[in-house]
Amino acid sequence: MNSILDNAVGQIRESGQRLHLSELAIEQLIAPAGVVHFRLPLEKDDGSVEIYDAYRSQHSDKLGPFKGGLRFHPQVDAEEVQGLSTLMSIKTAVAGIPMGGGKGGVAVNPKDLSEAELERLTRAFGAKLAPYIGPKRDVPAPDVNTNGKIMGWLLDEYEQFAGEDAPATYTGKAVESGGSEGREDATGRGGVIVTAQLLESMNLGDNPTVAIQGFGNVGSWFARLGEQRGWKIIAVSDSSATVHDINGLNAAELADQKANGGSLKDIAGSELKVTDRDEVFSVDCDILVLAALENSVTKDNVNDIKATLVVEMANNPITAEAYDTLVKRGVQVAPDVLANAGGVIVSYYEWQQNLSGDEWTTKDVAKKLEDQLHQAATQVIDRATDANLNFKDAAFDVAIKKLV
Numbered sequence: 001m002n003s004i005l006d007n008a009v010g011q012i013r014e015s016g017q018r019l020h021l022s023e024l025a026i027e028q029l030i031a032p033a034g035v036v037h038f039r040l041p042l043e044k045d046d047g048s049v050e051i052y053d054a055y056r057s058q059h060s061d062k063l064g065p066f067k068g069g070l071r072f073h074p075q076v077d078a079e080e081v082q083g084l085s086t087l088m089s090i091k092t093a094v095a096g097i098p099m100g101g102g103k104g105g106v107a108v109n110p111k112d113l114s115e116a117e118l119e120r121l122t123r124a125f126g127a128k129l130a131p132y133i134g135p136k137r138d139v140p141a142p143d144v145n146t147n148g149k150i151m152g153w154l155l156d157e158y159e160q161f162a163g164e165d166a167p168a169t170y171t172g173k174a175v176e177s178g179g180s181e182g183r184e185d186a187t188g189r190g191g192v193i194v195t196a197q198l199l200e201s202m203n204l205g206d207n208p209t210v211a212i213q214g215f216g217n218v219g220s221w222f223a224r225l226g227e228q229r230g231w232k233i234i235a236v237s238d239s240s241a242t243v244h245d246i247n248g249l250n251a252a253e254l255a256d257q258k259a260n261g262g263s264l265k266d267i268a269g270s271e272l273k274v275t276d277r278d279e280v281f282s283v284d285c286d287i288l289v290l291a292a293l294e295n296s297v298t299k300d301n302v303n304d305i306k307a308t309l310v311v312e313m314a315n316n317p318i319t320a321e322a323y324d325t326l327v328k329r330g331v332q333v334a335p336d337v338l339a340n341a342g343g344v345i346v347s348y349y350e351w352q353q354n355l356s357g358d359e360w361t362t363k364d365v366a367k368k369l370e371d372q373l374h375q376a377a378t379q380v381i382d383r384a385t386d387a388n389l390n391f392k393d394a395a396f397d398v399a400i401k402k403l404v
Contacts, residue, residue: 003079003080003083003315004080004083004087004294004315004316004362005079005080005083005086005094006083006086006320007081007083007316007319007320008083008086008087008090008316009030009086010320011090011211011392011393011396012026012029012030012086012090012396012400013026013030014393014396015396015397015399015400016029016400017034018387018393018397019397019400019401019404021400025404028302029400029403029404030086030119031059032057032058032059032060032082032086033058033059033060033061033066033109034055034057034058035055035057035058035078035081036055036056036132037053037054037055037078038052038053038054038055038125038128038129039051039054040052040053040054040106040120040121040124040128041124042117042120042124043120044117044286045114045116045117046275047086052106052107052108052121053076053077053106053107054076054104054105054106054107054125054128055076055077055078055081055104055105056070056081056102056104056129056132056133056140057078057081057082057084057085057087057102057103057104057157058085058100058101058105058132058138058146059082059085059086059088059100059101059102059103059146060089060100060101060104060403061082061100061137061138062100062349062403063092063097063098063099063100063402064091064092064097064098064099064100064401065099065100065135065136065137065138065237066085066099066100066101066102066133066137066138066139067088067092067099067100067101067102067138067139067140067141067344068084068085068088068101068102068103068104068140068141068143068348069084069103069141069142069143069144069145069146069172069350070080070103070105070106070107070125070140070141070142070146070150070154071103071104071105071106071143071144071145071146072103072105072106072108072109072110072144072145072146072150073099073105073107073108073109073144074108074109075107075109075144076105076106076107076108077107080103081103081104081105081109082103082106082258083256083316084315085101085102085103085104086101086104087100087101087315087316087336087337088100088102088103088344089101089346089399089403090337090395090399090400090403091336091337091338091340091341091394091396092344092348092397093373093399093400093402093403094337094338094341094376094379094380094398094399095338095341095344095345095370095373095376096372096375096376096379097137097344097345097348098348099344099348099351101156102138102139102140102319103143104129105143105144105146106121107124108121108146109145111334118150119153119300122150122153122154123153123154123157123248124398125153125154126155126156126157126158127152127157127161128157128192129154129155129157130158130161131161131178132163133158133169134158134162134343134352135166135169135351135354135355138170139168139169139170139171139347139351140154140171141170141172141344141347142171142172146172147172147301148173148177148179149170149174151170151171151173152171152173152174152177154170155167155169155170155173155177157303158170165352168351168354168355171347171348171350171351171354172347172350175351178350178353178354179350180346180347180349180350180353180360180365180366181347181360181361181362181365182349182360182362182365182366182369183343183346183347183350183357184217184221185225186219186223186342186343186345186346186365187221187313187340187342187343188217188218188219188221188222188224188313188342188368189221189225189342189369190339190340190341190342190343190345190373191218191289191291191311191313191334191339191340191342191367192222192226192229193234193342193369193370193373193374193377194311194334194338194339194341194373194376194377195226195287195289195309195311195339196229197373197377197378197381198309198332198334198377198381198391199287199309201381201385202308202332203307204227204286204299204308204309205286206230207230207231207232208231208232208285208286208287209231209232209234209285209286209287210223210226210231210232210233210234210285210286210287210288210289211233211235211236211237211280211283211285211287211288211289211307212233212235212236212237212280212289212291212324212350213237213280213281213288213289213290213291213292213296214238214289214290214291214292214293214313214314214324215236215237215238215254215255215258215264215291216291216292218240218257218291218313218314218340219236219289219291219292219313220251220255220259221255222289222291222313223236223251223252223254223255224251224252224255226251227251227252230254231287232248233248233249233251233366234246234247234248234249234283234285235249235279235280235283235285236249236251236254236264236280237264237277237278237279237280237292238258238263238264238277239263239277240263240265240266240277241263241265241268241274241275241276241277242262242264242274242275242277242278242279242280242283243264243268243272243274244272244273244274244275244279244280244283245272245273248307249272254267278301278404280305281297281301281304281305282305283306283307284306285307286305286307286308286309286379287307287309287310288305288307288309288310288311289310289311289313290310290311290312290314290317290318291313291314291315291319292314293314294314294315294316294317295316295317295318295319296314296317296318296320297310297317297318297319297322298321298322299319299322299325300324301322302318302322302326303325305326305331307331308331309331309332309333309334310332310333310334310337311333311334311339312327312334312335312339312392313336313339313340314336314340315335315336315340317336318333320344323392327390328387330388332392333391333392334391334392335391335392335395335396336355337395337396337399338373338377338380338391338395340377341373341376342369342373345369345372345373346365346369349365349368349369379398380394380395380398381394383398385399
């Protein structure tokens with residue numbers, strides 16, 4: 001049971017049983033409202049035609065409109081988007097925002113397309129999606145390999161379908177096109193806010209040591225903002241290497257260098273210890289942040305982990321079997337449905353601004369995000385304490401109580 005859908009279903013079943021729900025109620029929580037599948041013919045620049053599969057899963061709108069990203073990746077399929085939309089329903093419920101769970105995408109590697117081909121495929125997808133979405137029905141956002149420009153093309157297709165301006169239909173837009181300030185760092189910032197509160201509840205002190213697997217946007221912002229709080233970032237990794245310094249790295253400087261291109265292996269320099277990328281899991285630290293790929297921690301490497309708290313910044317980075325091992329060892333897990341909820345919360349703020357016509361400052365967004373996540377984390381900590389649960393199990397209980 002290592003797929004995202006299997007893991008999500010397993011967590012919901014276990015939570016439902018803890019909460020003494022009927023089998024019917026549990027199955028109703030698991031079943032999506034609907035999954036649509038499109039076939040998108042694309043005429044390539046050379047005149048040839050290729051067909052691409054595209055999907056949108058709408059899991060639950062009990063708390064509000066479906067919400068969730070659209071990804072362009074070769075591995076996109078119906079099971080993946082259903083699993084991710086299920087987790088998004090849990091995430092929005094944990095976060096305490098009035099939205100539901102959705103996910104979708106196109107099974108394509110956008111790097112294989114020219115800019116013109118990418119726009120034609122995106123617009124074809126947007127035209128197919130248009131009858132199923134809308135500001136009060138389903139509000140997609142960027143995800144893997146999609147961005148503000150792609151959201152702009154999709155929004156244009158929806159507005160042509162609807163015959164009116166409807167900026168609240170898509171979030172993750174460029175700021176000049178109705179996007180929100182504070183979106184770039186939202187997920188990493190949210191992770192730091194949540195981690196700080198969980199640390200306090202665990203009495204781990206104010207100056208923990210941190211290792212970060214995955215040093216892209218989320219991991220690098222987590223490192224920058226954690227460093228500002230006095231946390232010692234002692235290891236970071238990307239696909240090329242792990243960079244390690246027991247005395248602490250200059251995370252902000254490394255993040256700036258990484259943003260300018262190149263791998264950690266190339267930019268680390270001779271003064272830093274450079275090892276295999278998977279060495280990050282075995283670093284002796286207080287906090288291990290998983291900000292790379294799904295299923296990164298498995299039965300094969302889970303026993304390498306020495307951290308007291310593992311923070312899931314990627315979606316589903318720990319397999320079910322590995323999670324059980326961590327729980328038995330007494331390792332706490334800050335779940336993805338809480339730890340990486342900053343992104344969807346700020347998407348919700350963008351939706352609010354688009355509906356009202358307001359424009360919030362970066363400072364406004366950061367303050368609202370902190371307040372929102374403080375409340376969410378408090379509910380999870382209280383449930384974990386009352387029922388003697390790991391944070392991850394507690395988060396699912398909190399969400400499911402709201403969704404039932």
